[in-house]
Amino acid sequence: MFLSACLDLLPEESGAPGFAHYSSRAKAAEDAGLDVLILGRETAGGIAPGRLEALVTMPWIAGVARRAAVVGVLPALHSVPFHVARALSAIDFLSDGRTGWMPAVPGGDRFDHAYGPAYTLPAGETVAKYDDFIRATQALWDSWDDDALVLDKDRGEYLDSTKVRRVAYEGPYFSTMGPLNAARPPQGHPLLFREGISAATTPADVRLAAADETASGAVFVKTDLAGLTGTLKGEPSALGIHLTGNPSAADIAAARAIMPAASAVSGTLRDRLGLARPINPFTKAAL
Amino acid sequence: MANPNGRLHLWAFLQGIGFHPGGWRHAAATPSAVFQRDYYERTARTAEKGCFDAIVFGDQLQGRDAAGRTPGRLAIPTLDPFTLLSVMAGATNNIGLVATVSTTYNEPGEVAAKFAALDYLSQGRAGWNIVTTAHPNSAPNFGEAELLQKSLRYQRAQAFLDAAELFWRASCGGPVDRQAMHNAWFQFDGTLDFPCPPQGRPVIVQAGQSPDGRDFAARSAEAIFCPAPSIEAGREFRDDIRTRVKAAGRDPDGVKIMPGLAIVLGDTEEAAERTHAQLLELADDGLCIEYLSESIGYDLTVHNPNVLIPLDEILATCEFPKGDITRMLTPAVEKGQTIAELSRGYVKKPRGHGIFCGTPEQMANHMETWINAGACDGFTLQPGFMPLELDLFCAEVVPLLQQRDLLRKEYQGTMLRDHLGLGALA
Numbered sequence: 001m002f003l004s005a006c007l008d009l010l011p012e013e014s015g016a017p018g019f020a021h022y023s024s025r026a027k028a029a030e031d032a033g034l035d036v037l038i039l040g041r042e043t044a045g046g047i048a049p050g051r052l053e054a055l056v057t058m059p060w061i062a063g064v065a066r067r068a069a070v071v072g073v074l075p076a077l078h079s080v081p082f083h084v085a086r087a088l089s090a091i092d093f094l095s096d097g098r099t100g101w102m103p104a105v106p107g108g109d110r111f112d113h114a115y116g117p118a119y120t121l122p123a124g125e126t127v128a129k130y131d132d133f134i135r136a137t138q139a140l141w142d143s144w145d146d147d148a149l150v151l152d153k154d155r156g157e158y159l160d161s162t163k164v165r166r167v168a169y170e171g172p173y174f175s176t177m178g179p180l181n182a183a184r185p186p187q188g189h190p191l192l193f194r195e196g197i198s199a200a201t202t203p204a205d206v207r208l209a210a211a212d213e214t215a216s217g218a219v220f221v222k223t224d225l226a227g228l229t230g231t232l233k234g235e236p237s238a239l240g241i242h243l244t245g246n247p248s249a250a251d252i253a254a255a256r257a258i259m260p261a262a263s264a265v266s267g268t269l270r271d272r273l274g275l276a277r278p279i280n281p282f283t284k285a286a287l
Numbered sequence: 288m289a290n291p292n293g294r295l296h297l298w299a300f301l302q303g304i305g306f307h308p309g310g311w312r313h314a315a316a317t318p319s320a321v322f323q324r325d326y327y328e329r330t331a332r333t334a335e336k337g338c339f340d341a342i343v344f345g346d347q348l349q350g351r352d353a354a355g356r357t358p359g360r361l362a363i364p365t366l367d368p369f370t371l372l373s374v375m376a377g378a379t380n381n382i383g384l385v386a387t388v389s390t391t392y393n394e395p396g397e398v399a400a401k402f403a404a405l406d407y408l409s410q411g412r413a414g415w416n417i418v419t420t421a422h423p424n425s426a427p428n429f430g431e432a433e434l435l436q437k438s439l440r441y442q443r444a445q446a447f448l449d450a451a452e453l454f455w456r457a458s459c460g461g462p463v464d465r466q467a468m469h470n471a472w473f474q475f476d477g478t479l480d481f482p483c484p485p486q487g488r489p490v491i492v493q494a495g496q497s498p499d500g501r502d503f504a505a506r507s508a509e510a511i512f513c514p515a516p517s518i519e520a521g522r523e524f525r526d527d528i529r530t531r532v533k534a535a536g537r538d539p540d541g542v543k544i545m546p547g548l549a550i551v552l553g554d555t556e557e558a559a560e561r562t563h564a565q566l567l568e569l570a571d572d573g574l575c576i577e578y579l580s581e582s583i584g585y586d587l588t589v590h591n592p593n594v595l596i597p598l599d600e601i602l603a604t605c606e607f608p609k610g611d612i613t614r615m616l617t618p619a620v621e622k623g624q625t626i627a628e629l630s631r632g633y634v635k636k637p638r639g640h641g642i643f644c645g646t647p648e649q650m651a652n653h654m655e656t657w658i659n660a661g662a663c664d665g666f667t668l669q670p671g672f673m674p675l676e677l678d679l680f681c682a683e684v685v686p687l688l689q690q691r692d693l694l695r696k697e698y699q700g701t702m703l704r705d706h707l708g709l710g711a712l713a
Contacts, residue, residue, distance in 0.1 A: 014482045019408075053403070053404040055369065056370075056404035056405050059373040062324075063374060063377035082348065087370055094322075094366075110477060113475060114478055116473060116475040153314075156312055156360050158360055158361060159357070159359055164350070175430040177427035178350070181348075181363065183322075
């Protein structure tokens with residue numbers, strides 16, 4: 001069984017000693033047996049983007065924690081598909097496919113204030129924009145086929161031009177032409193994590209859900225350390241546990257000690273969790 | 288006493304697998320490595336051992352396609368710069384990390400948050416090379432039909448930088464300037480709670496050549512990239528910038544002029560020339576034609592390479608401003624050149640930069656001459672291909688520069704501002 005938890009920079013971790021503290025917390029979490037580090041903060045309304053911008057922090061964390069997977073929490077209603085798709089392609093390559101992303105709605109108020117009225121959404125449109133952001137980003141990843149790169153020096157063939165195309169994605173909030181200036185990530189798409197947003201129509205790879213919440217597909221059940229024993233009895237077939245309450249390394253080790261081992265600790269995150277690779281709708285079927 | 292930081296500043300501009308379009312095909316090049324963490328960790332440590340001020344990555348907000356066809360013989364230029372620099376931050380302790388980021392398709396709060404994270408994770412080594420995005424194919428990737436007009440892009444850049452500065456100052460507990468929050472470009476009323484960047488903000492770098500770009504640089508930049516085809520041109524540019532900086536009420540020594548310099552090294556002059564000739568040969572006609580296609584926004588591969596340049600057809604459908612393309616192609620059309628001839632010539636001077644080709648001794652002499660002539664404050668090196676040319680430079684040229692007291696023998700501080708000799712922010 002897999003174990004995830006949030007890691008956020010603490011307000012007192014500014015400055016050089018704070019930096020060393022943050023860095024050692026990330027490493028200690030992995031050493032204690034955490035499988036998935038979610039870069040975000042727990043709030044009363046759900047997991048929100050953290051104090052350190054996630055896309056810049058993910059590649060660094062993936063160098064500190066060299067085995068655990070890293071999931072970035074992004075402001076779902078304030079991010080740009082082209083930038084996100086491009087960054088996550090590079091991050092997925094440079095971490096050998098150990099990545100996921102979690103566009104999140106909680107905490108969006110502070111981005112509304114910091115980004116201005118153009119980002120303030122009419123009531124009731126949150127889920128539509130959330131889905132559109134995800135579809136546009138995934139369409140850009142699909143602007144390249146998995147096998148587009150050739151890298152044949154002798155013949156001078158870097159890539160196969162027929163396997164890269166403009167996608168001309170048009171949605172209600174985003175339109176983007178493509179192709180992306182980055183190859184399709186090793187996992188096809190980095191894993192999409194979701195908490196709540198049950199009305200979303202895009203399929204999530206992994207859902208973080210409370211024990212009493214109905215959620216289909218791969219689920220990490222949310223519980224704090226105190227409730228873990230009961231949760232393990234009630235949800236013996238869950239894919240993973242998401243440990244809430246800003247657990248310390250000692251908490252993580254304690255949770256790990258009473259949980260069944262993870263079924264895989266190497267390979268891409270998608271492979272570890274046994275999830276299917278997303279089909280690229282643009283790829284021409286082999287004859 | 289000699290300045291322990293040295294009179295010569297070195298920046299490594301590491302585009303993809305190297306500067307030369309044919310470089311990825313060289314026997315010693317490692318094109319698959321640009322998708323691997325190890326390559327960036329190793330490269331960063333090499334440049335840090337060579338006492339470079341900083342590593343810089345350029346940025347593109349569009350693919351390399353012309354009319355929708357992505358070239359098959361050209362390498363991906365650069366992966367997402369923040370990702371690469373974040374990996375490098377984890378592998379080094381001193382070298383500066385400069386990301387090129389556009390002020391056109393971003394929000395100030397987002398960019399401020401990203402640089403705060405990079406500066407925090409590197410403990411004070413972030414720099415921001417500000418660009419305004421001039422490639423027409425960028426706009427449709429962000430849902431826009433066309434680019435902002437150039438002078439407007441610079442107006443936006445200034446308002447953007449002012450707004451980003453507000454976010455950084457607020458994160459460090461400084462006063463908030465309402466003017467930067469409410470103007471023609473931006474309207475916002477809150478800031479974000481990211482950590483105070485150790486440098487206060489990233490070092491500001493700029494690359495524009497136009498009068499708008501120079502004025503922007505004079506007000507804000509702490510280092511400037513530029514092409515400098517000759518010592519005279521370099522001195523003229525540096526003098527002009529220093530005058531403008533002074534007029535803006537700033538210290539001219541607080542702005543380093545760092546012209547680009549593409550390099551191909553060899554133990555002897557002949558060996559260097561041989562490598563250069565090899566690079567040109569590896570850029571075969573197919574590659575050269577794709578390279579020119581990308582530069583004019585028109586897919587020349589649909590034509591026979593040996594026909595005369597079809598200027599009218601190009602102008603009818605190319606995606607770039609027709610005036611620019613006409614100016615660029617007319618001399619070749621008047622000479623009666625074919626597509627292949629023009630393309631081969633174009634690759635010899637990629638993007639208008641010259642290539643320095645020679646021995647380590649000649650390279651050191653070249654650099655010393657320019658510094659002594661006041662033609663620059665250092666160089667932005669663009670290795671012909673990677674990683675060999677950077678390795679050679681660090682192993683062979685760096686010791687010569689250090690012996691001549693041009694380059695520091697060790698870092699004099701841990702922050703990028705220290706390497707540039709800039710004091711702490713007021």
